[in-house]
Amino acid sequence: MGRKIGFLSLGLAALWLAAPVETAAMDDESCVSCHADAGMVGDAYVIDPLRYDTTAHAGLGCVACHESVTWDHPDDGQPLSRAGCLDCHQDIYEEYAQSGHAQYADCGDCHNPHLVRGPTTISGHDMNRNCAVCHETSGLVRSHGSWLPQAALHLEMLPCISCHSGSENIVISLYLTRRPLHPDSGAPARGLPFELAGYEDLKLLSEQEKISSLIDTDGDGFISLAELRSFNRNRDNRNLRLKGMLTPEIVTHDFGILANRWDCTFCHASGPGAMQTSFVAFPRQDGSFERLAVEKGAVLDVLYGTPDFYIVGATRSATLNYIGLAILAAGLIMPVGHGTLRFLTRKNRR
Ligand code: HEC
Ligand code: HEC
Ligand code: HEC
Ligand code: HEC
Ligand code: HEC
Ligand code: HEC
Ligand code: HEC
Structure with missing residues (x-):
């Protein structure tokens, strides 16, 4: 009292x-x-x-x-x-109510009303964190792995909603990841998986400049293939890597299982239109992401643009695509294939 x-x-x-x-x-x-x-x-x-x-x-x-x-x-x-969300978002409310998922989760299970943002300023990782509250990752890797090769990689590189809703306009969003720091020495630790780099991590590296200046060196708000290439080759950046996700621009709330997501060519397709649009997303202090557009096609230039992101079948390197298609056809030699691809792109990551 x-x-x-x-x-x-x-x-x-x-x-x-x-x-x-x-x-x-x-x-x-x-x-x-x-x-x-x-x-x-x-x-x-x-x-x-x-x-x-x-x-x-x-x-x-x-x-x-x-x-x-x-x-x-x-x-x-x-x-x-x-x-209630219904008061102001009636369309989405109705769309969601019709999906089978409405019986399992409410709007508030996936959205904090004090932190809502549009899909283009939220990272794919944050979108998945919501799903992980109820859907345990190791179980999903097991169940998806029964038909999807490299299931762990797929679940990491795709927001669940890219496969489990009719969300549209899927683009490639690249996020900066960094080598984790050793708990004792505080120095970058080799041999551990890279983790998403946060605002504070990158602010230290960019010093007085905007974080985007780490890649957008000329500050024109646009990322060219040349800038990507020099970012990847710069030894100062050896503890950073770009990792790509396929994120939707337009989100729908018809969560469920979609038949065409079994079809590998939904994502692993080649052709002039496939996966040309991409962005680098830089974390901001408020928890959102600022996106800068990347030169068309640059992301698919796997050897120079984004050595750590490689979409089998869609990438511009003929050799890699050939190996990729062979893998898709064979299905079984996946672990070997994976090793081979990483090996081929290895020197570019140095
Ligand atoms: C003088 C300080 C003060 C101001 C001003 C204030 N709050 Fe609070 N508010 C509190 C405290 C303290 C609690 C926790 C009360 C408790 O423990 O029961 C609280 C609790 C709440 C809660 C949760 C509990 C509930 O009643 O549902 C909400 C929601 C809330 N405030 C909203 C607001 C909003 C909106 C405003 C402005 C219009 C506001 N508050 C202004 C001090 C304040
Ligand atoms: C009083 C009306 C109101 C209520 C209640 C409300 N919203 Fe909103 N919401 C808005 C407005 C206005 C916008 C901004 C306009 C826009 O971008 O669509 C918005 C935007 C959003 C966005 C971001 C959309 C975007 O593209 O930027 C999300 C996500 C969202 N609301 C979710 C919710 C959820 C979940 C609830 C329930 C917890 C809720 N809203 C309750 C009015 C409301
Ligand atoms: C199972 C999780 C989940 C549930 C339940 C859910 N949403 Fe969403 N919603 C998402 C995700 C993921 C996004 C994309 C990221 C973002 O903007 O938050 C999103 C996006 C949105 C947007 C922005 C859409 C746009 O195109 O700008 C609004 C508004 C929204 N949700 C409202 C709601 C409302 C209202 C409900 C309840 C009827 C609801 N959501 C239930 C996961 C969910
Ligand atoms: C779009 C609607 C919306 C707006 C705007 C909004 N709130 Fe809320 N707020 C909610 C809802 C819905 C809940 C219940 C969330 C839940 O139970 O998960 C809530 C819960 C809260 C709580 C309880 C703690 C919690 O997170 O559950 C506090 C405190 C609060 N609001 C304060 C504020 C203050 C202060 C502002 C303005 C700075 C504000 N709210 C703006 C919708 C809103
Ligand atoms: C509040 C808990 C909760 C959250 C958050 C949640 N789900 Fe679910 N979801 C469930 C439950 C419970 C089931 C039914 C049991 C099951 O299939 O695992 C389910 C089932 C599903 C199914 C199977 C539906 C079917 O038709 O068989 C899919 C797909 C799914 N969820 C996707 C998602 C995605 C994507 C997200 C994040 C955007 C999400 N869920 C977030 C609780 C949740
Ligand atoms: C590459 C596309 C793809 C991605 C990414 C994906 N799923 Fe699925 N998922 C599917 C398909 C197709 C099925 C149907 C498989 C079946 O019926 O055996 C399925 C089945 C499910 C089911 C029901 C069966 C089960 O495993 O319990 C749930 C729940 C589910 N997914 C949740 C998720 C969540 C959460 C994520 C994100 C972490 C996710 N999925 C990512 C394609 C995908
Ligand atoms: C919704 C989009 C989507 C679907 C559907 C999909 N994939 Fe993928 N796949 C991806 C993404 C994204 C990656 C990760 C690329 C990266 O990070 O290098 C990937 C990676 C892979 C890799 C590993 C490449 C490497 O770098 O080692 C193989 C193999 C693969 N997918 C095969 C398949 C097969 C087989 C299917 C159908 C059963 C399938 N994919 C369905 C998007 C998809």
């Missing part, structure tokens, strides 16, 4: 400062003056303004969704209302 009385005076002070007209609704700044501070509201009720302010919901105002808030909050002890 003592805590509550403390809040009464604090609350009044905050409200008085923020609201000259007594009848006006409490504004976001007042809410955040308490809710940014874990010491004041407790960990479970913290809203981090750095991350919230750039979300798609930030413009709505807290009160749009927590309508019942009064000037006596929190001292009145009344639980606040929470608007």
Whole structure:
């Protein structure tokens, strides 16, 4: 109770400062003056303004969704209302309700209303983290591995929704990964799998410059094949690698099992139109990603552009495609094939 009385005076002070007209609704700044501070509201009720302010919901105002808030909050002890997603996203709500998955998960199981963003500013890894809350990865690798070679690689390189919804306009998004640091020495550790590089990691490397300057050296907001090539060849970047994912630009909520995703050529197809559009996605401090477009076709130039990303059948190197197609045809020699491809591209990664 003592805590509550403390809040009464604090609350009044905050409200008085923020609201000259007594009848006006409490504004976001007042809410955040308490809710940014874990010491004041407790960990479970913290809203981090750095991350919230750039979300798609930030413009709505807290009160749009927590309508019942009064000037006596929190001292009145009344639980606040929470608007339902249905109120504003009726189309998606209806689409999702028709999918079999609606019986298993609600909107809030995959979306935090204070962190929502459009699909192009969310990483494919973050999309999959939502699914992993309920779908355990090792079990999926086993079940998918019964028909999908390199199942672990596929599950890492594809957002689940690229196969499990009708989401469209699939493009290649490249993310920077880095060698993990040794727990004792703090130096980059060899022999461990690369992990997604975060904002803080890359900020250290780019120093005063924007993170994108690590690759976009001329700062024109566009990444050319020449820039990709010099990034890959620069010894300073030996602890960094670009890893590609096939991410959708337009998301649908008809989650389920789609017959044509058994078809390898849905992704492993060649031809002028296949997988030409690509971006490098750089992490921002607020948890979102900024994307810079990459020169058309450069990603498919596996030898120079992106030695660590290779789509069998779609890549511009005839030799690799030949081996790739042979693998697709044979199906069985996968482990050998995989080793061979990595070997062929090995020197470019040095
Ligand atoms: C688009 C609607 C929407 C907006 C805008 C919104 N909220 Fe929420 N908020 C919700 C929903 C829905 C929940 C319930 C989440 C749950 O139970 O998982 C919630 C829960 C909360 C909680 C309880 C803790 C939690 O995460 O469950 C707090 C505190 C909160 N909101 C504060 C705020 C503040 C402060 C703002 C403005 C900075 C704000 N909200 C803006 C929809 C919104
Ligand atoms: C004076 C500080 C203060 C201000 C201003 C404030 N809150 Fe709170 N809020 C709290 C505290 C403290 C709690 C936790 C209360 C508890 O433990 O029961 C809380 C709890 C909440 C909760 C979760 C509990 C519930 O009632 O459902 C929501 C949602 C919430 N606040 C939203 C808001 C919104 C929206 C605003 C602005 C319109 C706001 N708060 C302004 C201090 C504040
Ligand atoms: C008060 C109305 C309102 C409520 C309630 C609401 N939203 Fe939103 N939402 C919006 C608006 C407005 C936008 C931004 C417009 C846009 O980009 O479509 C938005 C954007 C989004 C986006 C990002 C879309 C994009 O492409 O940028 C997501 C994801 C989202 N909402 C999910 C939810 C979920 C999940 C809920 C329920 C927890 C919810 N919204 C509740 C109004 C609302
Ligand atoms: C099983 C997980 C899951 C559920 C359940 C879910 N979504 Fe999504 N939703 C996603 C993913 C993944 C994305 C793409 C990444 C992103 O923008 O969050 C997305 C994207 C969105 C977008 C942005 C779409 C766009 O094209 O801009 C909106 C809006 C949205 N969801 C609303 C909802 C609403 C409303 C519900 C409940 C009816 C819901 N979602 C249920 C996983 C889910
Ligand atoms: C809140 C828990 C939860 C979340 C989050 C969740 N799922 Fe599910 N999902 C389930 C449950 C439970 C089932 C039914 C049991 C099963 O098949 O594993 C299921 C089933 C499925 C199925 C099989 C459907 C069928 O027709 O047989 C697919 C595909 C699926 N989920 C994809 C996803 C994807 C993709 C995501 C992330 C975008 C996701 N799920 C997130 C709980 C969840
Ligand atoms: C390359 C396309 C592809 C990717 C990527 C993929 N799936 Fe699947 N998934 C399928 C197909 C096709 C089936 C049907 C297999 C069957 O019925 O045996 C399936 C089956 C499932 C099932 C039902 C059977 C089971 O394994 O329990 C679930 C749940 C599921 N997937 C979840 C996921 C999740 C979560 C992810 C992301 C981590 C994911 N899938 C990634 C294509 C894919
Ligand atoms: C939804 C898109 C998609 C589908 C469907 C798909 N793949 Fe893949 N495949 C990928 C991606 C992405 C990679 C990873 C590329 C990389 O990171 O080098 C990959 C990698 C591979 C590799 C390993 C190449 C290497 O670098 O070692 C093989 C082999 C492969 N796929 C075979 C198949 C077969 C066989 C099928 C059908 C049963 C299939 N794929 C279905 C997208 C797909």
